[in-house]
Amino acid sequence: MTKVPLPQRFLAAGTACGIKDNPRTPDLALFVSEVSCTSAGVFTQNRVCGAPVQVSRTRVPRTTTRAVIINSGNANACTGQRGLDDARWMTAEIAQRLDCPPEDVLVCSTGVIGRPLPREKLAAGIPVLMELLGSDPHAFLEAARGMMTTDTVPKQAFRTFELASREVRLSAVAKGAAMIGPNMATMLAVILTDLHLDPRTADTMLRQSVDRSFNCISVEGHTSTSDSVILLANGASGVELRSEKDSRQFQEMLDGVTRELAQAIVRDAEGAAHFVTVRVRGTHSPDQAKRIAQTIANDVLVKTAITGNDPNWGRIVSCCGRTGVELNERDVTLSINGTLIFQAGSPAEYDEQAVRESMSRGDVELDVQLPFGDASVEVWTSDLTQEYVRLNSEYTT
Amino acid sequence: MTKVPLPQRFLAAGTACGIKDNPRTPDLALFVSEVSCTSAGVFTQNRVCGAPVQVSRTRVPRTTTRAVIINSGNANACTGQRGLDDARWMTAEIAQRLDCPPEDVLVCSTGVIGRPLPREKLAAGIPVLMELLGSDPHAFLEAARGMMTTDTVPKQAFRTFELASREVRLSAVAKGAAMIGPNMATMLAVILTDLHLDPRTADTMLRQSVDRSFNCISVEGHTSTSDSVILLANGASGVELRSEKDSRQFQEMLDGVTRELAQAIVRDAEGAAHFVTVRVRGTHSPDQAKRIAQTIANDVLVKTAITGNDPNWGRIVSCCGRTGVELNERDVTLSINGTLIFQAGSPAEYDEQAVRESMSRGDVELDVQLPFGDASVEVWTSDLTQEYVRLNSEYTT
Numbered sequence: 001m002t003k004v005p006l007p008q009r010f011l012a013a014g015t016a017c018g019i020k021d022n023p024r025t026p027d028l029a030l031f032v033s034e035v036s037c038t039s040a041g042v043f044t045q046n047r048v049c050g051a052p053v054q055v056s057r058t059r060v061p062r063t064t065t066r067a068v069i070i071n072s073g074n075a076n077a078c079t080g081q082r083g084l085d086d087a088r089w090m091t092a093e094i095a096q097r098l099d100c101p102p103e104d105v106l107v108c109s110t111g112v113i114g115r116p117l118p119r120e121k122l123a124a125g126i127p128v129l130m131e132l133l134g135s136d137p138h139a140f141l142e143a144a145r146g147m148m149t150t151d152t153v154p155k156q157a158f159r160t161f162e163l164a165s166r167e168v169r170l171s172a173v174a175k176g177a178a179m180i181g182p183n184m185a186t187m188l189a190v191i192l193t194d195l196h197l198d199p200r201t202a203d204t205m206l207r208q209s210v211d212r213s214f215n216c217i218s219v220e221g222h223t224s225t226s227d228s229v230i231l232l233a234n235g236a237s238g239v240e241l242r243s244e245k246d247s248r249q250f251q252e253m254l255d256g257v258t259r260e261l262a263q264a265i266v267r268d269a270e271g272a273a274h275f276v277t278v279r280v281r282g283t284h285s286p287d288q289a290k291r292i293a294q295t296i297a298n299d300v301l302v303k304t305a306i307t308g309n310d311p312n313w314g315r316i317v318s319c320c321g322r323t324g325v326e327l328n329e330r331d332v333t334l335s336i337n338g339t340l341i342f343q344a345g346s347p348a349e350y351d352e353q354a355v356r357e358s359m360s361r362g363d364v365e366l367d368v369q370l371p372f373g374d375a376s377v378e379v380w381t382s383d384l385t386q387e388y389v390r391l392n393s394e395y396t397t
Numbered sequence: 398m399t400k401v402p403l404p405q406r407f408l409a410a411g412t413a414c415g416i417k418d419n420p421r422t423p424d425l426a427l428f429v430s431e432v433s434c435t436s437a438g439v440f441t442q443n444r445v446c447g448a449p450v451q452v453s454r455t456r457v458p459r460t461t462t463r464a465v466i467i468n469s470g471n472a473n474a475c476t477g478q479r480g481l482d483d484a485r486w487m488t489a490e491i492a493q494r495l496d497c498p499p500e501d502v503l504v505c506s507t508g509v510i511g512r513p514l515p516r517e518k519l520a521a522g523i524p525v526l527m528e529l530l531g532s533d534p535h536a537f538l539e540a541a542r543g544m545m546t547t548d549t550v551p552k553q554a555f556r557t558f559e560l561a562s563r564e565v566r567l568s569a570v571a572k573g574a575a576m577i578g579p580n581m582a583t584m585l586a587v588i589l590t591d592l593h594l595d596p597r598t599a600d601t602m603l604r605q606s607v608d609r610s611f612n613c614i615s616v617e618g619h620t621s622t623s624d625s626v627i628l629l630a631n632g633a634s635g636v637e638l639r640s641e642k643d644s645r646q647f648q649e650m651l652d653g654v655t656r657e658l659a660q661a662i663v664r665d666a667e668g669a670a671h672f673v674t675v676r677v678r679g680t681h682s683p684d685q686a687k688r689i690a691q692t693i694a695n696d697v698l699v700k701t702a703i704t705g706n707d708p709n710w711g712r713i714v715s716c717c718g719r720t721g722v723e724l725n726e727r728d729v730t731l732s733i734n735g736t737l738i739f740q741a742g743s744p745a746e747y748d749e750q751a752v753r754e755s756m757s758r759g760d761v762e763l764d765v766q767l768p769f770g771d772a773s774v775e776v777w778t779s780d781l782t783q784e785y786v787r788l789n790s791e792y793t794t
Binding site: 113 | 622697711719782
């Protein structure tokens with residue numbers, strides 16, 4: 001595990017307060033800035049959403065945010081008024097210790113849904129968490145661990161770059177979207193930078209970046225009740241964006257970090273045996289490309305074919321046809337791992353055994369070329385294995 | 398197996414001509430009327446569709462249809478101009494023997510896609526098929542067998558009713574939508590009646606019936622390239638619809654037959670362990686209800702929970718939230734097999750063990766009640782088992 005540093009004047013901590021069955025498994029994470037931050041957030045579009053989402057999304061964008069408190073093991077979703085009270089209480093507990101209004105603290109929860117939060121355990125854990133706050137990579141890693149549910153590894157990403165001869169840092173953590181058990185597992189990410197950003201720019205850049213990263217992954221096409229991505233920019237580097245070029249550079253950094261985390265989430269999906277990249281090119285619009293790519297990525301028959309290392313072009317071409325996009329099979333050209341499989345409506349001649357062998361190595365790239373325009377998109381997904389079904393069906397509450 | 402009769406003046410036959418790997422497995426079916434029929438058809442909405450769909454859908458509705466020729470083992474899809482020539486040739490071979498124009502013959506194919514039809518095998522099989530034509534239940538059953546691909550049992554349904562003191566018969570066959578191997582398996586149905594129908598009525602009634610039956614089933618949400626439902630009405634009973642009441646009675650019969658076949662298809666889905674009914678009530682429109690019901694029915698997490706006999710309301714309530722229909726969890730009430738599980742936003746108190754036991758018996762009914770209006774819908778699906786994944790991933794070409 002490489003050591004991932006925090007940006008300047010950020011602190012982090014992680015600990016266990018006993019929310020999960022094993023009382024030693026980390027279940028609390030805290031990110032604090034020593035100075036006010038510009039914050040932005042992108043949240044689940046599921047109409048059924050957790051109390052923390054309902055609370056946090058009213059508190060961004062803002063210029064005075066100080067912290068994000070996260071618990072795992074309990075999503076605090078479908079918990080009614082009590083859930084809202086509990087989410088606000090969590091932020092107030094942190095705010096009191098940071099001497100700021102509760103509105104300057106954001107909250108995320110992930111885990112089982114429909115169960116009230118164990119307030120007494122959190123009340124005991126929060127002071128410990130405050131004590132553990134540190135600016136070192138170890139503290140940051142512990143925070144990454146405190147967010148995990150079914151993830152097998154903590155997920156962090158880091159970029160550093162120079163602007164105006166000063167170093168700017170961008171550090172991020174995420175937890176995965178693999179689904180297991182009775183809980184709707186959730187994708188959470190916290191992105192920290194010591195760049196100065198105004199709220200509108202932060203919001204715009206974060207949305208654009210999420211659209212190109214976390215919105216391009218799908219394990220089973222199910223949007224959870226709690227998905228949240230939060231960006232905090234505290235300006236401690238003394239650097240701000242002064243030109244178009246600066247903005248482009250930062251957007252690239254941000255996109256790099258979010259794509260790295262998004263792909264790490266798919267690679268860590270429960271019970272997956274293949275990492276699948278679906279590229280669709282040559283549509284009229286990016287939306288069309290995305291609709292086709294996501295139909296392929298979420299198709300149970302495409303996924304199971306990939307599990308079997310089978311270059312099953314019929315299932316993929318048929319997906320292209322069932323999205324509502326006006327096309328027929330003569331418009332579709334498909335390559336798998338660089339080998340042309342289907343060209344403009346007809347199966348190509350290719351070495352099937354060689355394609356199967358390349359698929360069996362674990363990374364599968366599906367390239368769909370259409371003749372309509374210049375738009376393109378790339379999405380990432382995993383396959384569908386017997387192990388996935390076992391994990392998702394045999395777990396009992 | 399009960400013996401299912403044909404309506405008056407219909408003939409049927411089934412045989413094997415060697416399209417499939419095992420040359421004795423039936424792969425040809427033929428339905429013939431001794432007199433001209435009114436025909437109607439509903440076909441796949443997938444833009445990538447087989448040559449037989451492209452040919453047949455230009456030939457209905459019509460008043461002079463005489464036959465439907467069907468082969469299994471090869472879908473004749475993604476086969477270009479040659480595929481269209483082959484499909485037209487099949488109808489011409491039958492038409493020549495019935496002394497009618499090729500346009501009065503319809504054609505369906507189901508099986509592997511992307512491979513040219515073996516014309517010489519069909520040319521040898523068609524005369525045999527003509528010889529075998531019979532009006533008895535045995536001939537009808539052989540035709541049902543000739544359509545099968547991964548089905549484990551032939552699927553037939555029958556109704557008889559009196560109008561104007563005369564007997565009218567309605568007989569139907571279908572093959573299933575379970576998916577396996579490199580072929581996009583297909584849902585085909587042929588419905589025969591000796592009632593007289595005019596083409597507009599036949600078309601309207603068939604569309605309405607398909608909407609309430611075959612469009613309400615889903616194994617994995619994938620529309621195949623070849624789905625076709627064909628209705629032939631030859632008027633041989635001498636009965637026609639003379640009143641609103643007559644029409645209602647016939648629509649009910651038709652709906653009964655199509656629902657019976659649709660449910661038989663789901664019950665025979667490859668690798669399924671549960672038959673699942675999803676009912677959604679209380680929406681503004683039937684479309685809204687259907688959108689929610691199909692999101693639940695196609696959700697991989699809901700399916701795997703059912704496989705594990707787990708009354709996992711979180712996954713179901715979350716599906717309600719991710720359809721784009723304006724609602725929150727306080728609008729949702731859910732029962733599973735008649736037991737109230739989730740009421741207006743909160744988990745209900747219930748005997749989980751008893752619900753698990755009732756689910757383990759194989760039939761699962763999910764009832765979602767919403768408070769918005771009077772619309773409702775019912776859809777049927779199967780669960781997602783390790784066996785399903787095995788079948789769909791381990792098959793090799």
